[in-house]
Amino acid sequence: MKRSIIRTAKTKDEAINEALKEINKTRDEVSIEIIEEESSGFLGLIGQKDAVVKISYDQDLDEGIDDLMKEIEEDSKKSLRENFDVTALSREITNEESSKEDEKVLEEKSIDKKSNQDERLDEANIVEEDELNTDVELYYKAKDLLEKILYNMHFEDIKVIGNLEDNIIKLDAKIDPKDTGIVIGRSGKTLESIETIIRKIINTRENNLKLNIDINNYKKRRDEKIIDLADKACKKVLKTRKPWNLKYMNSYERRLAHEQIGKYDKLDSHSEGEEPRRYVVVDYKID
Known part of the structure; x- marks a missing residue:
């Protein structure tokens, strides 16, 4: 940058x-x-x-992320962090629930009261609806924040798409392909830092949410590459019946490799080495 x-x-x-x-x-x-x-x-x-x-x-990328953290905290503390204030959000939800309860009381004055069981179901539905609205709100906040971070990193023609699946916020940023490596960083460190910034601001832990950010389908292509690598190693071991070592991988990549190897009945796998030089070994099961 x-x-x-x-x-x-x-x-x-x-x-x-x-x-x-x-x-x-x-x-x-x-x-x-x-x-x-x-x-x-x-x-x-x-x-x-x-x-x-x-x-x-x-x-340097690390310095850029440090400066970016400061920019986000200083420039966006009021405009963004307050919007992500879980306490304020909870108060808003509480007020909405109170409002709904008041309307419910007025309505009950003109109609017969429902059974206790129906009332409990209605209250459960209200809570579920409010929780969904909260997650959706945080999804859009995370999406807007990712766009802001990328603009602050001076990238242009940015488009962020995504969805909310269960409790996972999935975002994929489309930028100029030549800038992909800059955003990802060496071994994905810059992308991890961006995720950390957004997780901290939207407070994923307290909101029981997960966040997954991708850039130009980098993670998807990486996952496919790891799975293909593991699959080729499996075929070699099946042919030679001798162990085969995969390249050094992080914990996430090793998990993908183990899952792919586990699809072969005659093969087993384990990890060896010390971080960051830890790798997966494909073994042939002894009959």
């Missing part, structure tokens, strides 16, 4: 050095633009001007 800062000092070298020290970069890692040269003025007394420089650089 491209970033730039502007610094002023008595000389351009001082301004450049101050900027490099601040961003912890060397001259070879940045682009330097002299906006204004220093001037000593007439006889060194009149018309003195400081130098102004602009330093542009590629920001």
Whole structure:
């Protein structure tokens, strides 16, 4: 992600050095633009001007996420976090329930009372409906927040689609394919950080929700690749009857591999090694 800062000092070298020290970069890692040269003025007394420089650089992904966290917390704390305030949301639900209860009381004055069993069913339906509305509301909040994060990362032509299945919020962001790797990051770290930000804001744990964010179907393609890799290893083991080691994988990828291997009656699997060099071993079951 491209970033730039502007610094002023008595000389351009001082301004450049101050900027490099601040961003912890060397001259070879940045682009330097002299906006204004220093001037000593007439006889060194009149018309003195400081130098102004602009330093542009590629920001590290980890630093970008840290800055993004600050932007989200500072710029969106009131506009977003308050909207995601579970307490406020609960109060809103409570008020809606009270309103419905008042309407129910007025209605009961003009009609016969229902049986206790029917009343309990009605109350259960109201609770279920309110809980559904809450989940739907949080789904749209998560969707809007993902769009905001990607825009803050300076991506364009962003389209976020998704759905709410049971208690899982699934979002897939469509961006320029050439930017996919930037959003995902090495080993998916940047994408994981984005998920962490949104989980924290919508408070998935307290709301009993799960969040799954994908970028240009990256996760889907990764899952398919892992399953295909495990499937090919299974066929080799069935043919040679000798163990076969898969590549290093994270816990999620290993689980996918174990599930695929488990579909073969004559094969078994286990994991070996220490994180992050832990891998799946495909074994042939002894008859």
